[in-house]
Amino acid sequence: MRAVVDCNSFYCSCEKVFRPDLWKRPVVVLSNNDGCIISRSDEAKKIGIGMAGPYFLAKPLIEKHHVETFSSNYHLYGDMSRRVMDTLRNIIGEDRVEVYSVDEAFLDLSHIPADQLKELADALRDTVYQWTGIEVSVGIATTKTLCKVANHLAKKNKAETNCVYILDTPDKIYEALQKTEVNDIWGVGRKYAVKLMDNGIATAWDLSRIPEEWASRHLGGVIGARLIRELNGKESIKTDKPLVNKKMIATTRMFGDAVSNLRDIKEAIATYTSRAAEKLRRQQGAANVISIFVVPKEKANGPRFSHGPMLSSSVVLSKATADTKELIKPALLMAEKLFEDGRLYKKAGVILSGIVPDESIQGNLFTARRNESRLLMDTIDNVNFSMRDDVVKFAAAGTAKNWKMRQELRSPRYTTRWDEIFNVS
DNA sequence: TCTGGGGTCCTAGGACCC
DNA sequence: TCTGGGGTCCTAGGACCC
Numbered sequence: 001m002r003a004v005v006d007c008n009s010f011y012c013s014c015e016k017v018f019r020p021d022l023w024k025r026p027v028v029v030l031s032n033n034d035g036c037i038i039s040r041s042d043e044a045k046k047i048g049i050g051m052a053g054p055y056f057l058a059k060p061l062i063e064k065h066h067v068e069t070f071s072s073n074y075h076l077y078g079d080m081s082r083r084v085m086d087t088l089r090n091i092i093g094e095d096r097v098e099v100y101s102v103d104e105a106f107l108d109l110s111h112i113p114a115d116q117l118k119e120l121a122d123a124l125r126d127t128v129y130q131w132t133g134i135e136v137s138v139g140i141a142t143t144k145t146l147c148k149v150a151n152h153l154a155k156k157n158k159a160e161t162n163c164v165y166i167l168d169t170p171d172k173i174y175e176a177l178q179k180t181e182v183n184d185i186w187g188v189g190r191k192y193a194v195k196l197m198d199n200g201i202a203t204a205w206d207l208s209r210i211p212e213e214w215a216s217r218h219l220g221g222v223i224g225a226r227l228i229r230e231l232n233g234k235e236s237i238k239t240d241k242p243l244v245n246k247k248m249i250a251t252t253r254m255f256g257d258a259v260s261n262l263r264d265i266k267e268a269i270a271t272y273t274s275r276a277a278e279k280l281r282r283q284q285g286a287a288n289v290i291s292i293f294v295v296p297k298e299k300a301n302g303p304r305f306s307h308g309p310m311l312s313s314s315v316v317l318s319k320a321t322a323d324t325k326e327l328i329k330p331a332l333l334m335a336e337k338l339f340e341d342g343r344l345y346k347k348a349g350v351i352l353s354g355i356v357p358d359e360s361i362q363g364n365l366f367t368a369r370r371n372e373s374r375l376l377m378d379t380i381d382n383v384n385f386s387m388r389d390d391v392v393k394f395a396a397a398g399t400a401k402n403w404k405m406r407q408e409l410r411s412p413r414y415t416t417r418w419d420e421i422f423n424v425s
Numbered sequence: 426t427c428t429g430g431g432g433t434c435c436t437a438g439g440a441c442c443c
Numbered sequence: 444t445c446t447g448g449g450g451t452c453c454t455a456g457g458a459c460c461c
Contacts (some may be wrong), residue, residue, distance in 0.1 A: 010443095031447035038443095038447070072447085084449040101443045189441050220440060221453065250449055349448090405447095 001140055003107040003116060004147040005088060006013050008101035008135040008155065008163070011039035014080045015070050017133035018414050018422050026067040030055055032253045032378045033405040034071055071406075075413040077102060090338070091127060116166060121164040137142060141167035144237045145230035148186035148203060149176055177205035177231065181347060192219055208232055245283050245355070251276040252349025258297045262339045265294060265348060269335045270328050272350040277324040280352055287319035288354030290327055292334045295347040311338050320356050327352070340401040 005011060011029040026043035037058055040049050047065050049058050055069075062069060081102045088105055089097045096108040101283050112120055121138040128136050138160075139151025146167055153176055154165035165174045182195035185204050195218060201207050207215075208231035215224030229236040238389065251272040269292055279285055291314035315336040321327065331350060355403060412420035 033445095036444050045454070052446085056445045059445095104443075187441070191440065223440080223453070246450075248450070252448065254447065347447095406445095 001112070001114075002144065002147055003109055003124075003138055003140045004100075004144065004151050005105050005107060005128075005138050005153050006155070007103035008137055009039055009041050010081075010134070011070075011072070011077055012041040012044070013134050015068075015073075015411055016041070018411070019068075020214070022068050026065055027070070028058075028062065029070045029072060030409065032072055032407070033256060034408060035254065038072070049219075053123065055074050057185055069409050071408060071410040073410050073413060075416045076411065079415040080132060080134060084128055084134055084136070087126065087128050089130045091124060093318055104149070109140065117168065118164070118199045121166065122162075124205050125163055129376075135163065137163040137165075137167050141173070143230045143235045145186055145227065146173065146233065149180050152184055154180065166201060173233070174205065177208055178203055180204035182207055185231075187223065187226075195219075204231060208327060216379045245285060245357070246279075247353070248356055249276050249279045249285075249287070249352045249355065250349060251279070252293075252347065252351075253405055254347045255345070256404055258344040260342075260344050260348045262336065262341075265339055265345060266332050266335050268348050269331050269350060271346065273331045274324050276350050276352050277322060277327050280355065281322045284358040285355045286322045286358050287317070287327070287352035288320045288356065289314055289316050289352070290330055291315075291339070291351040291353065292331050293334070293349050293351075294338050294345050297344040297346040316353075316354070320354070322358060329373050342387055
């Protein structure tokens with residue numbers, strides 16, 4: 001068997017750990033730029049605040065019920081995530097934990113006897129709470145997709161499940177699949193859900209009954225066929241070791257206020273390039289391709305929000321590099337090319353791809369200088385990483401940052417900055 | 426004058442996830 | 444007035460090669 005352990009309302013829970021006064025209160029956390037609501041506590045859900053809705057639309061409700069509101073504090077969430085994952089590794093063993101996202105991990109329980117699964121699940125839930133203050137839900141089943149079904153049901157009715165749900169008999173699986181709507185299945189997004197409903201497939205059970213060929217034709221080829229097999233208890237999603245090395249690295253942001261001049265765009269692009277290059281070096285990679293894009297601000301039209309056109313450009317580098325200087329130069333050239341005078345822009349980004357391991361770089365015999373540059377990059381990374389901020393940066397990134405994102409409601413970085421550490425008095 | 430078939434590589438775009 | 448960011452995988456189609 002395997003399990004999925006998922007933190008409940010993760011970002012909100014992180015905020016609550018350090019604010020006992022909020023434990024029974026509604027809390028929401030906003031996306032970057034304070035644009036959308038991306039995490040809601042149970043109390044906030046009960047009030048009727050929707051997921052991923054724009055903040056400004058929910059604001060009346062938030063004010064009426066005095067919902068505590070936070071900007072994203074990724075330093076805090078990243079550190080709390082590490083603590084939760086360490087706890088899981090401690091209990092179940094290093095090699096049996098596959099971190100899937102910041103708030104979620106799959107566990108390999110193939111060594112646990114069936115009659116001990118419940119006890120283990122309870123222990124996982126209680127220990128993580130005791131050691132980190134974070135509540136988790138545990139779903140146990142034979143495949144990842146069924147684990148997610150179980151986990152979803154555990155969360156949906158906490159009073160009954162106490163955040164643990166185990167699918168270990170055909171009857172329980174049948175019941176769980178009957179209770180799960182197609183749009184709540186892992187791997188079924190909005191488009192597929194509509195298509196399934198149109199074909200009279202409403203529950204996970206219905207979906208598990210359809211032929212693989214149909215799924216293969218209508219749900220993205222092999223992805224659809226795999227989904228059917230998983231629902232039928234046949235493991236089809238590989239558990240290869242978590243991807244340490246990313247195939248693509250992106251840094252993109254909305255601007256706090258729309259930007260109309262080239263200087264600001266170039267500063268933003270230079271900053272994002274520096275950030276992306278840092279991520280690249282952290283995985284000891286080098287990129288062959290750099291792309292940038294800008295998104296002009298457009299009038300809202302139509303009922304469904306959409307981001308207007310994305311104007312992009314990319315360059316294949318003459319040789320793979322992780323050097324910020326070498327990446328900034330083409331990035332700025334592309335920015336100049338894409339920029340149109342008189343237009344307002346609301347977003348920009350940098351994407352590095354064609355990533356290869358650093359050691360595979362076939363250096364030119366005569367470029368011993370590469371090592372120097374590497375040394376400089378390491379130094380800059382170390383300084384920035386230890387300060388957890390951009391203390392050292394390239395001049396092109398500018399210093400004014402009037403395009404910077406809004407973050408008006410951020411909590412202290414309790415666990416990663418000495419001057420913001422949690423104070424017991 | 427006639428102009429195949431199979432393979433690979435790359436890119437763009439669509440779908441999904443948290 | 445105000446709608447996130449960072450990823451993955453898959454497919455189709457074009458370019459190119461022999």
